[in-house]
Amino acid sequence: MSAAAPAAPATPATPGHRIGALLAATHPGPALAVTVGAAGLAAAAGQDARWVALCAAMVLAGQLSIGWSNDALDWRRDAASGRQDKPVARGAVGPRTAWRAAAAAALACVPVSLAYGLAAGATHLVAVASGWAYNLGLKRTALSWLPYAVSFGLLPAFVVLGLPGSPLPPAWAILAGALLGVGAHLANVLPDIDDDLATGVRGLPHRLGRRWTRWLATAALLSATVLLVAGPPGRVDGLGWAALALVAGLVLAGAALAAARPRAPFLVTIAVAGVDVLLLLSRGPTLA
DSSP states (O other), rough: OOOOOOOOOOOOOHHHHHHHHHHHTTHHHHHHHHHHHHHHHHHHHTTTTHHHHHHHHHHHHHHHHHHHHHHHHHHHHHHHHTTOOOOOTTSSSHHHHHHHHHHHHHHHHHHHHHHHHHHEEEEEEEEHHHHHHHHHHHSSSTTTHHHHHHHHHHOOOOOOOTTTTTTOOOOOHHHHHHHHHHHEEEEEEEGGHHHHHHTOOOOOHHHOOHHHHHHHHHHHHHHHHHHHSSSSSSSSOOHHHHHHHHHHHHHHHHHHHTTOOTTTTHHHHHHHHHHHHHHHHHHHHGTO
């Protein structure tokens, strides 16, 4: 990275383009996936349609704030790395606009979260704050995994706490979510390790190196699946055994392809996350 920081990107003249770029800066894929997963889990756990919609609204607001703040904070580093997939870094939307959008989403998230229930809302706000902590600096430390563990682990917690009577969530669901988050973080960083190191980012994966990061991600994802299969009360059913076999095959394939295709572990993480979400949804009635 050169000593001179990139100039502030210019915003486009067309309002429609600016709005589209701003939406693209939310990290729409992960934001939508987390929102739909939380809403589906709320429905599976027994919430009615109104409360499911409220759960989706609070999660979406939190995810938007995290996505916008990430791009607003990192635009200089992303520009130095030539990240054309980042709207702020390529000049499609200004960093001030992204900051304002992030602040507005964060402010909106507070009352919507608390409307879902004091205990559930407060827990969700902790998960959102954890995501902001990652953006604000933890991503550059050996604790880069911690915000992912906290935010993913708290997802089933705030969903369950929002049920009538605010029941306590089971430990197996929280731990499985935390492990899934750690695995997602490790796999997500793998394709960008070189660019990150060049711009001063030294999170846990960067310190471990590609080989150990791949194996640790594999162990975290497999452990999360085992917990989702064996954690709920009762015997392991056919769905559980099938999920274990599928995830084991996916994770091993991702590890084998990682050297030639750096994004393979990330794509495997998405697939494993989908399997784990389906498992979690199928266990919805056992969460309360």
